[in-house]
Amino acid sequence: MSQLAQTRYLANKTFEEIRIGDSASLTRTLMPEDVKLFAVLTGDVNPSIVDPKYSESGMFREVIAHGMWSGSLISTVLGTQFPGPGTILVDQSLHFARPVTIGDSITITVTAKQKFEHNKHVIFDCVCTNQEGLQVVRGSAEILAPLEKVSRLEEVRMPEIRIDDKHERYTHLLQRVKGLEPIPTAVAHPCDLESLKGPVMAFQAGIIEPILVGPENKIRAVAEEFDLDLSGIRIVHAAHSHDSAAVAVSLVRTGDAEALMKGSLHTDELMGEVVARANGLRTSRRISHVFVMDVPTYHRPLLITDAAINIAPTLEEKADIIRNAIDLAHVIGIPEPKVAILSAVETINPKIQSTLDAAALCKMADRGQIKGGLLDGPLAFDNAVSIVAAKTKGIKSAVAGHAEILVVPDLESGNMVAKQLEYLANALTAGIVLGTKVPIVLTSRADSAETRTASCVIAALIAHANRKNGTT
Numbered sequence: 001m002s003q004l005a006q007t008r009y010l011a012n013k014t015f016e017e018i019r020i021g022d023s024a025s026l027t028r029t030l031m032p033e034d035v036k037l038f039a040v041l042t043g044d045v046n047p048s049i050v051d052p053k054y055s056e057s058g059m060f061r062e063v064i065a066h067g068m069w070s071g072s073l074i075s076t077v078l079g080t081q082f083p084g085p086g087t088i089l090v091d092q093s094l095h096f097a098r099p100v101t102i103g104d105s106i107t108i109t110v111t112a113k114q115k116f117e118h119n120k121h122v123i124f125d126c127v128c129t130n131q132e133g134l135q136v137v138r139g140s141a142e143i144l145a146p147l148e149k150v151s152r153l154e155e156v157r158m159p160e161i162r163i164d165d166k167h168e169r170y171t172h173l174l175q176r177v178k179g180l181e182p183i184p185t186a187v188a189h190p191c192d193l194e195s196l197k198g199p200v201m202a203f204q205a206g207i208i209e210p211i212l213v214g215p216e217n218k219i220r221a222v223a224e225e226f227d228l229d230l231s232g233i234r235i236v237h238a239a240h241s242h243d244s245a246a247v248a249v250s251l252v253r254t255g256d257a258e259a260l261m262k263g264s265l266h267t268d269e270l271m272g273e274v275v276a277r278a279n280g281l282r283t284s285r286r287i288s289h290v291f292v293m294d295v296p297t298y299h300r301p302l303l304i305t306d307a308a309i310n311i312a313p314t315l316e317e318k319a320d321i322i323r324n325a326i327d328l329a330h331v332i333g334i335p336e337p338k339v340a341i342l343s344a345v346e347t348i349n350p351k352i353q354s355t356l357d358a359a360a361l362c363k364m365a366d367r368g369q370i371k372g373g374l375l376d377g378p379l380a381f382d383n384a385v386s387i388v389a390a391k392t393k394g395i396k397s398a399v400a401g402h403a404e405i406l407v408v409p410d411l412e413s414g415n416m417v418a419k420q421l422e423y424l425a426n427a428l429t430a431g432i433v434l435g436t437k438v439p440i441v442l443t444s445r446a447d448s449a450e451t452r453t454a455s456c457v458i459a460a461l462i463a464h465a466n467r468k469n470g471t472t
Contacts, residue, residue: 012084024082086146198452307414341377
């Protein structure tokens with residue numbers, strides 16, 4: 001964890017220097033992060049404070065601070081300003097007059113009221129007022145005053161703290177389809193907990209109308225074992241996993257489903273039916289996969305392609321992979337996505353095929369053969385996502401440091417990048433197959449129900465775009 005260094009002048013007042021009536025003040029503004037951090041540190045997860053929806057129905061109709069957030073700031077003034085370093089809090093009495101809400105600026109003032117020579121204690125009046133001058137907290141604090149003088153410049157190092165609320169990011173993603181009609185989705189062989197729980201959660205959230213395809217007794221046994229409610233969900237019997245894939249694809253071809261979702265079968269089984277020339281779901285485009293990722297340490301959404309379908313794509317196949325990703329970027333609200341074509345280096349090297357492909361793809365974009373996005377490459381991963389790295393290497397590019405689509409050289413590199421971001425950077429991940437007649441939710445068998453549900457959101461957005469464009 002990186003450290004934030006700050007040089008501060010630390011000075012205190014000893015017991016002998018404190019005069020009755022002396023005071024000090026500090027002003028802080030309550031931010032949403034303060035409420036979350038205080039809840040984490042104290043374990044106080046009172047829903048009237050940390051749950052915005054619950055708060056809206058409560059007494060104050062909005063999120064309020066923990067009462068002791070203001071109380072802790074009184075200790076801050078006493079310990080760092082007046083009397084300052086060496087102060088020990090002995091007793092404190094507080095009255096909370098009114099709530100502190102997000103955005104309130106609170107001024108904390110402590111004033112010396114009484115001194116006791118025999119034990120070197122001092123009693124302070126403590127008042128916290130908001131930006132309107134109204135009292136929010138009042139009370140008193142008794143402290144053991146410093147006996148030794150402190151007066152020096154000191155470098156204070158505090159850890160840099162980043163709040164990563166994956167659930168909040170997940171909830172925000174679900175809001176993308178709020179109010180949209182659920183999409184009929186054929187789910188092939190959902191015969192374990194996560195592969196069944198995902199579509200059930202998506203159904204309960206109003207994202208899809210799942211059609212569960214597989215051995216009915218097996219699906220119901222999983223639901224009963226893990227207490228999953230299948231009420232209102234259609235089940236179409238299929239004998240085994242391969243049959244499940246075939247039936248699920250046929251439901252799409254007949255128009256019963258507008259999206260396809262992988263269950264607990266192997267990817268090859270499902271995709272074998274999808275790419276079948278006679279009864280599959282091919283289009284004129286090359287089929288490709290995109291990981292849609294919300295990475296908490298990156299300032300933009302990231303689309304990584306192709307990390308699941310095309311093992312070692314040719315130049316022509318990469319062009320389609322990019323076109324598919326650009327179309328998806330448009331659907332999720334990125335009007336002109338910045339496309340970084342990745343390699344190990346950022347210069348053209350005839351011995352590294354990915355650098356030659358990158359150069360050719362960028363020229364194709366210049367000639368209008370790839371439209372809708374801004375391409376640059378070859379770019380190494382650091383140059384694609386870090387403007388500092390790009391500047392250090394002298395790269396001048398609108399894409400470098402701001403990439404929204406990462407086009408990887410091959411499946412192996414792409415899969416490693418995506419899984420590293422998911423498991424080491426806590427990225428919220430969705431997986432979708434494009435270039436087919438309908439979107440296909442394609443996730444790993446190890447993926448959680450939340451990842452599967454997030455992928456359903458992306459599939460639903462694509463399906464609604466297809467409806468609007470008349471391509472369903």
